[in-house]
Amino acid sequence: MPHPRPLVSTLAAALLATFAATAAQADEVQVAVAANFTAPMQKIAAQFEKDTGHKAVLSFGATGKFYAQIKNGAPFEVFLAADDETPARLEKENGTLPGSRFTYAIGKLVLWSAKPAIVDNQGEVLKQGGFDHLSLANPKLAPYGLAAVETLKALGAYEALAPKFVQAENIAQAYNFVATGNALLGFVAYSQVLDEHGQLKGGSVWLVPSKYYSPIRQDAVILEKGTTSGKAKPAAEALVKYLQGDKARAVIKGYGYAL
């Protein structure tokens, strides 16, 4: 009959090995990324790993959901939000490394249709009508939705078009409604309608002039979990620096964001 001791020591050795492995990969950084920034962030993270040796572990999702998760102990170290309000709120609630907040991208709003020759380059289609549904992200939840409402109000088309709204929970779903043709046109992020070479994927688009809506600032911040004794962990700090570097900025611009 085997003595129990070897089993226990095997287990202990395994645990130690696991711990050692964790310690060896300590330069990982857990990042919560706004869904609209998915494609550029994947590209940036790959370059980041190559250039610095640190690894960025990415989670994509809605900013509001991330907020709730962060408040409830989620292990994110850096947060790339879809707006500037949520990081500011976390900052006010002492959930961040003070002074770490910065704008990593400014979103551009477009009016887009999956069909060619629907959207003109002046947005006249909004006044002409001729469509059943206008897709936009929920203005209560998504900065792009709010920007869309501001644009419509500035154009004086809000009242007339409100009954045609189909509201998506986020900008990705607003894009889906248009892409599947269920809504003939909709307000989406410029980054969504560009391919990886910065070319329009298809359909017709109007890049909404920035004077019609307040800037869609997307802020990033180092979270409490990304700090150790009041200072940023090395990997978190490296990522934040990298995002502000030339290489990352080129990618961000390539995807249609302003800076």
Place this chain on the structure above:
Amino acid sequence: MASDMHKETPALRARFHVAYGEFSLEADLTLPGRGVTALFGHSGSGKTTLLRAIAGLERHPGAYLEVNGEVWQDGDQFLPTHQRPLGYVFQEASLFAHLNVERNLNFGLKRIPAAERRVNLEQAVELLGIGPLLHRQPDKLSGGERQRVAIARALLTSPRLLLMDEPLAALDGKRKAEILPYLTRLRQELDIPVLYVTHSPDEVARLADHLVLLDGGRVAASGPLGETLARLDLPLAAGDDAGVVIEGSVAGHDDTYHLLAVDFPGGQVQVAHGPAPTGTRLRFQVRARDVSLSLSARDDSSILNRVAATITSVAAADTPAHRLVRLEADGTPLLARITCRSWDQLELQPGKRVWAQIKAVALLA
């Protein structure tokens, strides 16, 4: 002839050819318009299949079925079960669990136009003795009670043909004994033909007027009960329990010796029994092993019943020592099981007049 009552317009002509895998049924039958016809056979002999086919519960192509002059099935023409004026009693009572006894009884009754009703609720309730059960739910009844309710429910559709599929098979001995008198009474009071599926020789003896013997999906015999039971070419006669069933009427009662005299076409028997009104119809069973033969009407034995008969045929029994002898007592067939030695000693042969000494008579009702 004992079969006089069957010599009328046939109630049912049926021709079914059924084949499912290994099993096949080939039946070509003509059945009498009155009385109980037992469909008798082992399990797997096709009796239930035949009954279900007659009810229309299974549809077999190419069949022909005519009941009381109406064609129910002929090639593609098929009258669905719910349009056939029949009653069906299943092996398990199958009362509707969501209805109490009275509503179960009314289920069929209220679907029959008033002008076509020949049985009313009171009659059916009285006939089957279910008055006290009317307001109970089926799950509060015993097996025997449930089956009586099911029979009453079938009768209340005023059927012109009653089909019963082993109605006693699911009951234990005590419940069977409880319900048999009701069935006997039914036989006497109903004027519609009944097809009764059973594998019980006792039920056949008590209830049947006509016997259809099924074996491996084939009709081995079909005829009046007394004649068919006495047929030496059928396996029925070979066994130790072989015997005939005779119907007679009460001739009188001997109060001193407590004997009931019963007349039948071939003579009279006396049975130890209490008094019964003269003229009452009843049936009794005479087993082959209880009949011995003698050449003279000796009265120096303790055997009470003695009937003059003629030997009509003889056959081997199930042991090499015995023979089965078929007799006729003025048209009533009888069977005797005797030893080969006695047969030779008495120099018996077909056509010979003998006395049949009957050691035991069992009254069936």
Place this chain on the structure above:
Amino acid sequence: MPFGPDDWSAIRLTLKLAATATCLLLLLGTPLAWWLARTRSWLKGPVGAVVALPLVLPPTVLGFYLLVTLGPNGPVGQLTQSLGLGLLPFTFPGLVLASVLYSMPFVVQPLQQAFDTLGERPLEVAATLRASPWDTFFSVVLPLARPGFITATILGFAHTVGEFGVVLMIGGNIPDKTRVVSVQIYDHVEALEYTQAHWLAGGMLLFSFLVLLALYGSKARSRHGF
């Protein structure tokens, strides 16, 4: 006042959607369950599997396919357009259709089980007592399968009330048309309006509990009743 006018509108809409979907589900599910319980066709397996799909598929899969097939480029979308019905996404009838598909197994399976349990015998008995097949269905099958119908109704209704993913995909969050309670809760949570979210979510929790309590309570009663 715990509920705002938007919340009340979502509650009204949800109840209307669940009631409509449940009625349709019973109308369609009963013959389907009957067929599944009776048939010996080889189609029984495939059809049963299709009905059960929503049990295992994430709602987003069903929602995505609905969005694509009901859309202007999808086969069903082209059909509804050619019939002059317009397009179904972002409409109440569209949500009803989605709910019917999504809640189908919750209605069909209890009914099928009830019909299976019934067996052939009561139908045969009814036929020998002169009841036509339709008559038998109403006078024998329905009352005997009643527990199955109660379960199917409750589950179908409750499941439609609780549906979220599919509505999110094809609803478009239109007040009084497609903004149901589950979406409203999601919006409250996303907008960090936790108080309103708590009221609605708590109400939903209580509703679901009461529904299941009614269901299991009635089952326990019927088991001990006899």
